[in-house]
Amino acid sequence: MNATVATTVFGVFMLLTVALGLLAARGHGRGGGITEWSVGGRSLGTVFVWVLMAGEGYTSFSYLGAAGWGYNFGAPVLYVVAYLSCGYAIGYLVGPTLWSYARRHGLVSITDMVAHRYGRPWLGALVAVLATICLLPYIQLQITGMGVVVSTISYGAISLDQAYFIGFAVTTGFVVISGLRGSAWVSVLKDVLVIGTLGFLAVYVPLHYFGGYGPFLHRLTAEKPQWLTLSGHGGSGLGRTWFITTSFLNSLTVVIFPTTVAGYLGARSANALRRNAIALPFYNVLLYVPMLLGMAALFIVPSLTGAGSNLALFKLVVDSLPAWAVGVVGVAGALSSIVPMAVFMLVIGTMWGRSVLGAVPALAGSPERQRLAAQAVVVAAGTLALVLTYTRPDTLVRLSLISYEGMAQLVPMVLLGLVWRKLTLWGALGGLLAGGALVCFLVFTGRDPVWGVNAGALALGVNLLVALAVSWLGPQPADDRPDSEVLARDPGPAEAVVSGPV
C-alpha cells in the first residue's frame, strides 16, 4: 500500500517534469541554432537565472552526501556552504565578464572561450575532452543518487537498476529537445519542492524525534561533540587547513564550472547576473537542513555505515512520514539529481557540438547542424554514464571531489587568461597539464589531502607557477589581434542594456 502511494506520487511528478521541460521549448524550438538550445538564446531574466543556478548547485549530493557527511564526520561538510557562498559572491565579477565576452563573440561555452582567447580551435577541443572526463562521473553520481532515493522512497518497489534508467530517461527526455530553457523550467518545480520539503523537515524531524530543537541540539552538543568542530568525527583528516584550501579552491572553480557558465551565458543582461550574485547565497541556508538532520540520524539510526550513511536523511523521512509525503520528498530528491544531470549533459553536448565536432568541415559555420550534433552527444554521454553506473558503481563524494580538483586546473587558462594578455597559449596549456597530472597522481595514489592541504589546491599552485614560467620564458605565439578582441572585461552600463537574441 505504502509503496503504491509513494510510487504513484513519484510517477506523476516524473511525467509532469518531462511535460514541463518540453513545454519550455514551445515557440523557441526552431531557428535559434546552438545558441538557443545551449544558452536559452541568452534571454533568461534574474529570476530564471537564480532558479536555474540554485537548481544546479543543489544536487543529489545535497540530500545524500551532505547528510552522509554530516552523519559520518559532522562539521567538515560545512565546506559546501563556504565555497558556494564565496563562489557566488565573486560571480558578481566573473559572471558579467564571461557573459559579455561570450555575447560579443558569439560563444556558448568555456571551450569556445579558450579557443577564441588563444586563437586555437584545437585547444577548445582538447579542453572539451578533459572537461568531459571530469563531468561524466558527475552524471553517474546523479544517476546513482537518484537511484538510491527512488528505491528508498518507493519502499523498494522500484529497484535500483530501474531507478537509474528512469533518471536517465526523464532527463534525456526533455533536455535533448529543450536544452537550457527546459532545465530552467524544471528547476522551478524543483526549487519549489526542495524549499518546501526541506523547510518542513527542518521543523518536523526535531519535533517528531526530540520534542524540538532545544532538546535535539542539547543532546548533540552533550553526546556528539566530536562532530561539531573540525576535523570532525572519526579521524577524517579533514581539518582546518583542508577546509580552508578546499573552500578557496572550489570557490574559484565553481565560477568557471561549465554548468555555472551555462547559467551565466543564459542571462539576458549583466545586471541579472549581479542581482543573482546577491540572491544566490541565501539558498545556501537550506544546506544546513540535510547536514543537521544527518547528525540527527546519529541518534535514530545509529548503525549506518559506508554508502548507507548517504541515506541518513531519507531513513528518517521513510520512518516518520506517511507514504504520500515520502513520495513528495522523494520527488524533490529525484529532481535534485535530474536538474543538475540535465545541465551536465547539456554542457557536454554543447562543448562537443561546438568545439570538437564543430571543427568538422560539414558542421563548421552551421549552428543548426552543431545543435543536432550536440543533441546526439547528449544521448551518447547519458548512455555512457548509465552504462558506467551499471558496470562500475562507486561511492558518492570522492568522485565529485576528483572532478572538482581536475576542473580547477582550468582556472588559470580561463580566468587569468581572459584578463591578462601575457599568459601565453603554451603557458596556459603547460600549467593545465602539470596541474592535471599532479591531481591525478595525488588522488589516485591516495594522497588527498596531502599534508592537510586539498590536493587540487596544491596542484593549482604548481599549475600557476608553470603557467607563469612558460609564459615568461617559453615561445610567444604570434597574435596580432588587439586586446579588446582577445580579453574580457566586466561590462559597463552601455553594454548591459543591449538585449535580444544574439
Add this chain to the structure above:
Amino acid sequence: MLKTLKLTTLKKRPAVLWLLVPYVLYLGALPLADRIHPTALGLPFLFWWLLLATLLTPAAVFLLYRSDRKRGRV
C-alpha cells in the same frame, strides 16, 4: 601588468573589496570560530558563525552593487 591591472581596478572601484567579506568570514576567521562554546539556543558556535556568514555574504555583495549603481558603473 597584472598587478597594475588589479591596482587600477581597485583605485577606480574600491568597493570590489566587499567581495573579500565571505572569504574573511568563512576562511580567514575559521580558526577562531572553530569551537563548540559559547552555544546560542543550543546551536554550536561554529554553526552559528557560518550561518551568520551565509547571511552577511549577500549583504556584502549588495553593498558593492549599490556602490556600482551610485557611480553609474553598472
